Amino acid sequence: MSRTTAKEDETSGDLGRVEKVLGLEFRDTIIGGYIFGLPRDSKPLVGVEYFISEAAFNECLDASNRGAQRMVDHEGWLDPEQGFAEFEMSQMAINPLTRKASEFQFDFHPCGHPHEFEPPTWIDQVNNFITPVARVTSPDRSTCIEISPNTALCPVPLDGRTGRRPTDSEKVRRSATLKIFVHPPTTAQDLTRRSRELANSFLFELSTRNRTHFALRPKLSRLVPKQSYGPMNYNVRFPRSVVPDNVSALFSMPMSISARGNTTLSFLYYYQVLEHYFPTIHKREAIKKIRRIIRSLDFNEGEDQSILKILNSAERTKGESDGDQLRALLEYCVSEEKLKQFFTLQGDAHFGSKGPIQGGVRPILTKGKDLPPLHSQVASRVYQIRNRIVHAKDDSRFEESKVLLPLSQEAMALRPDVDLVRLLATEVICNGR
Numbered sequence: 001m002s003r004t005t006a007k008e009d010e011t012s013g014d015l016g017r018v019e020k021v022l023g024l025e026f027r028d029t030i031i032g033g034y035i036f037g038l039p040r041d042s043k044p045l046v047g048v049e050y051f052i053s054e055a056a057f058n059e060c061l062d063a064s065n066r067g068a069q070r071m072v073d074h075e076g077w078l079d080p081e082q083g084f085a086e087f088e089m090s091q092m093a094i095n096p097l098t099r100k101a102s103e104f105q106f107d108f109h110p111c112g113h114p115h116e117f118e119p120p121t122w123i124d125q126v127n128n129f130i131t132p133v134a135r136v137t138s139p140d141r142s143t144c145i146e147i148s149p150n151t152a153l154c155p156v157p158l159d160g161r162t163g164r165r166p167t168d169s170e171k172v173r174r175s176a177t178l179k180i181f182v183h184p185p186t187t188a189q190d191l192t193r194r195s196r197e198l199a200n201s202f203l204f205e206l207s208t209r210n211r212t213h214f215a216l217r218p219k220l221s222r223l224v225p226k227q228s229y230g231p232m233n234y235n236v237r238f239p240r241s242v243v244p245d246n247v248s249a250l251f252s253m254p255m256s257i258s259a260r261g262n263t264t265l266s267f268l269y270y271y272q273v274l275e276h277y278f279p280t281i282h283k284r285e286a287i288k289k290i291r292r293i294i295r296s297l298d299f300n301e302g303e304d305q306s307i308l309k310i311l312n313s314a315e316r317t318k319g320e321s322d323g324d325q326l327r328a329l330l331e332y333c334v335s336e337e338k339l340k341q342f343f344t345l346q347g348d349a350h351f352g353s354k355g356p357i358q359g360g361v362r363p364i365l366t367k368g369k370d371l372p373p374l375h376s377q378v379a380s381r382v383y384q385i386r387n388r389i390v391h392a393k394d395d396s397r398f399e400e401s402k403v404l405l406p407l408s409q410e411a412m413a414l415r416p417d418v419d420l421v422r423l424l425a426t427e428v429i430c431n432g433r
């Protein structure tokens, strides 16, 4: 083996290690460093690239050799050997910690952690300003929580366009991440739990006490992308649908920027559209039943028994649960053909019994003998998911009531159910009058 090949082997081994610790894929070598991108097999929603300088590359290698790893549920990484966790964050509003820096005081004390910013101040050479690093220390000085510019393992994405060489200022751009330092070092499992708890508490208090709104970033690369069912219609027509104001507002929300990627919220908006039509269908069903009694051959308005039949029927429909009302609505508005078409295109990886949405949520079974009617199966599933999103009673004794949280793995996989409830909402708007 020639020396060049040995060197190449060594580099490709290093590249593989850095790819693993960053959760990214190597794309190219450029002056001063490397370009990495989101893994292609994860089918990312957008093409995003990162510049990793040679120094950052070496830092990643060192971290990898120490056993550092990406987090499972969030964007960020854990370094158990150093008792260190770093979360990437989304900033939800203007950050007073930067804007009114001189007015803030931070509850920090001398500690034994290897903090990059010591004293806790950051000199931003790109924008030429000095800003404090938000750091607080526990009373026993074993733990620090800090919001400061990212380390090499949480690189900042380049401008949206891929395949473009980064500018010099882009190469040194940094963005705030939340860092947890604990002492002594601990296991990955313990560090995951403690860092999550500390990050949650800190961000809650920053929001409620300091009007500084950040959120941890869930692993969006796992988000199942939206699919389109059926062919696109190229005929733009004068509208015939009748859409009430509040239904229109609810139906448009899941497509807005604010709800993008928020599958649980999108699911609820579409569910609320269905709920809007409950009373209409409920009345229609009740009238249909009473009319049937009145038209029956043995009905006699002079007999108390006959009148009681009407009364009992009205009582029964009044006591119908939301789940029953949903089933009645779907039976009335959505054809079985539409449902079958949807599940045929979808396959059973998601809706089958081994699908990613568990916690007592019923699968949809389309092949087999003695299956419950498709409308009932769909109504049960939609209603169970709705309950798991809105009922926050997280009690392990009742698996069915286990809450489905916005940033959970199940929420990231929920997209096909959102597509289903969107289809139901569409059909109900068209046929529910």
Ligand SMILES: [Zn+2]
Pocket (backbone or CB within 6 Å): 111, 112, 113, 115, 137, 143, 144, 181
């Ligand atoms: Zn510290």
